[in-house]
Amino acid sequence: MEVPWLLVAHGSVTALVVVSFLCGQWPIFEGTFVQSINHFLNFGAYHYLLRFVQAVCGNGAKDLVLGVEQYCCDRPNPILQVFYVAIIGVTYFIIVQTSFEYIPGYYVSGWHRYLSIVAVAVGAILFVLTSFSDPGTITAENVSQYVSAYPYDNVIFVEKECSTCKIPRPARAKHCRICDKCVARFDHHCGWMNNCIGEKNTRYFVAFLVWHFLICVYGALVIGFILAGELKERKVIYILTAYYGIENSFSGLFPHVAQWLLAVHNTQILLSVFLAILALLLGGFCAYHAHLCLTNTTTNESFKWQDYIMWMKKENEAKANAAALKASMGSANSDAHKAPPSKWRAFFVRSRRPSVEPVVKNNIYDRGMIRNMCEVIVPLSERKSFSHRKSD
Ligand SMILES: [Zn+2]
Ligand SMILES: [Zn+2]
Secondary structure, three states, X not given: OOXXXXXXXXXXXXXXXXXXXXXXXXXXXXXXXXXXHHHHXXXXXXXXXXXXXXXXXXXXXXXXXXXXXXXXXXXXXXXXXXXXXXXXXXXXXXXXXXXXXXXOOOOOOOOHHHHHHHHHHHHHHHHHHHHHOOOOEOOOOOHHHHHHHOOOOOOOOOOEEOOOOOOEEOOOOEEEOOOOEEEOOOOEEEOOOOEEEOOOOHHHHHHHHHHHHHHHHHHHHHHHHHHHHHHHHOOHHHHHHHOOOOOOOHHHHHHHHHHHHHHHOHHHHHHHHHHHHHHHXXXXXXXXXXXXXXXXXXXXXXXXXXXXXXXXHHHHHHHHHHHHHHHHHHHHHHHOOOOOOOHHHHHHXXXXXXXXXXXXXXXXXXXXXXHHHHHHHOOHHHOHHHHHHHHO
């Protein structure tokens, strides 16, 4: 049997582009071609497209592309929502069309037909909840409650007014320039949901991520069991060993079994690889958001802390260097009358790094894992104490 090189090449290139686009900025890929591809996809490709359009079709076409970009990236729009529905719909349709005929199978019970519908339906409900629920919009009516719900830490959040909404901006809130409103406990603006992720809908968003991770793992496993059942029912291993004389070992059988599966069940193989890649990406994203929930931090805050720590480190380094310079000048003056130090001693004295004060991240919103999780599941604005704050 021929190795389907075209299929392998297509799969490899697609996986490389997807991984580069989504994970290219991770520290692990720093300085590698994955980071270069990510940079090209995020910045270079669009720049070249604009230059190409301008050269071929003129300035009018370039303005049109810029207008489309503004609509897609700077305004609320349902493009990615439609894309999500299409991915889920098409994938589930392909699974029903190509794989339901094997259910029930040797290892797969018949009730997976119905369980899969329930799994997709729950995913769709979580999608609708995240997309269309209020993320925690701050208005003139509820701003005082939000201000007293989250204290200012005076490190990454200081008391100030939102220049657009003209109302005080509570700690942990941010003005979303796409939705054009202030959102409490702002996490990020999610293009896939066409909605902000904030105080009230972080729970739906995290549930959505976890559920879709589980769906992908479930789908990949069921397809895996379908393929295992096919191998068993069609006696592939028996035929390979008894009729073709293939050695009955993993290394001997694997290439032949893989070739048979790629030839007879290539759709199922592609589906399971697609689901496994999605599961890996979603798993990473779930772990990141679980960590954020458990430490009572938002994506917005984690970026703010990163900036703060970097800035403080630089400032402390500058302070330490200035202090070291001052000390060395003082000792140079006092040593002026003494015998000159040996070259070796001077080398070690010069190479000693000045001690830099470590930067401490003090997240005042972190109240322990259990209370942090409770805050995500039952947001402060939905508790009795929140409505009482109005009269404060
Ligand atoms: Zn605002
Ligand atoms: Zn938004």
